[in-house]
Amino acid sequence: MEQFIRAFLVGGAICAIGQVMMDVFRMTPAHTMTALVAAGAVLGGLGWYDKLVDFAGAGATTPILSFGNSLLKGALAEAEMHGLIGVLTGIFEITSAGISSAIIFGFLAALVFKPKG
Amino acid sequence: MLLGRQSWLFDNSPRIIAAAAVGGPFESKCQIAEDFDQFTSDLWMEQDSFEKAEVKLLELACAKALEKAGLKNDDINFLLSGDLDNQITSSSFAARGLHIPYLGIFSACSTSMESLALASKIVDNNGANYVMAATASHNAAAEKQFRYPTEYGAQKPPTAQWTVTGAGAVILGKQGNGPRIISATIGKVVDMGISDPFNMGAAMAPAAVDTIETHLNELNVEPDYYDLIATGDLGFTGYSIVQDLFRKKGICLKKNLYVDCGTIIYGKDPKVFSGASGCACSAIVTYGHFLNRMRRGELKRILVAATGALLSPMSYQQKESIPGIAHAVSIEYIQ
């Protein structure tokens, strides 16, 4: 039960921050998501995002910041094994599920559905 | 003849022979639904894209106007038309089907009055027997082009507006007992630095004020010379701004004298946020609702100042602000 509460609170708080970015700072959704994904990479680099994931579980892995963190972790993991070139070759290792699913399900949606307007 | 710098007084008062207004399914439930000639049952009109459906809407409005006028395509000398699609393809493809010599024009949502003004000038100068002026807009096509894919989950702010799915067409001639076009004022582009495509009302309001004020000066009339002064699609937001700007100039526009077509169509429906917009907005309200009111004797002289936001998706990305324009036409029907 506690897991759910933490996931709810942390996930909700991150989304609340996103809402402030959109309503107060008047950022578009695309700009907001872009800023958050970059923030995820930075927080990952500082070692803080993984701590948030340990604490909040899906509350930290569901927001788009997690995507940035995973991109960074992929780069670092590969660099540890193969040196600096690993930064290029490893970036998409961990985020593969997210990107593949989005492309595949997005394409399938275009096959099946028409826009409703 | 020319009055002042940018107004025309039509010496021969071109007559409105017939006018038609058509709408989409959402419009069939709107506040002025009985002023439409026809509604389509869905946004697709059996086409495979929204853009192609918009062509059909425009063709439908033109066909209805011809039917009501008792005229054939061959009788019309010129078709003046414009819309919001890139390169005004809706108008061009409709003209392809109508086989009428075609003058494509663009001034965003003020196309209705720009086309009416130019059409009037052509007829007034004996340049034609019959001229048709038309315009259309389609909600989904406009969202897709100017903002986001229609199924995208971006939260719209309260200043956003709803593009009307519809088309309006009018046929002008030299004689007849219908309403007469008396004068027109061509607007200048006015840009007050508003750059939010979700707040068109604020972007266009200064142009509306500029054109209406110029019109009143150059025609040398007071606002209450008219029974109604209408702006095109400023919505509730832009409407308040226009009242505020006129108040600042010491001109009082009473609430029942000054209206905005964008607030008339749907009223305060939450789905449309700040009100209706799109080329069809001012066309439908003028050619449907206002002309009906004139025929019932409720209005004798009206001034319609259609407003347009002259941005493109690229200009916005290049950090340009949104320039506005407004063209005004006065119509009179004294029976």
Add this chain to the structure above:
Amino acid sequence: MAKKKQATPMQKDYQIRAKKLEPKRKVGINILRAFISGGSICALAQLLQIFFINVFHFDESKAGNPATAVIIFLAALLTGLGRYDQIAQWAGAGTAVPITGFANSIASAAIEHRSEGFVLGVGGNMFKIAGPVIVFGTFAAFVVAIIKLVFQALGG
């Protein structure tokens, strides 16, 4: 890069007046709605993770992947059914910030541009909105990784 033009005094004055007359965004309510909806989506993702750990015996560290895939599937489905944008109008950042926003941006663009064909329409436009997220996420990860590695090499 395009620079924003400096506003003239007359323009500034108008912008201030226009802003006063603008209907105000309900910022407080929007934040609350984002919190509730975003939190709920994360709680759902948490439920899915536990499901995949217990039923499909995924490792705890890897259970996030299928959970993410399911959430993306649901977002794409709701987008196709025309319901996502209605939910998102209420939820705001609550649906935009989680991975649902990413999925919706791809699905909605793909669906919308089918009228331009599958290759150039669907394929060419799919990343219209999501593209920046991938580009900047990748580039940020690249820069941060390089900085971190250089740091480690120098500092130890």
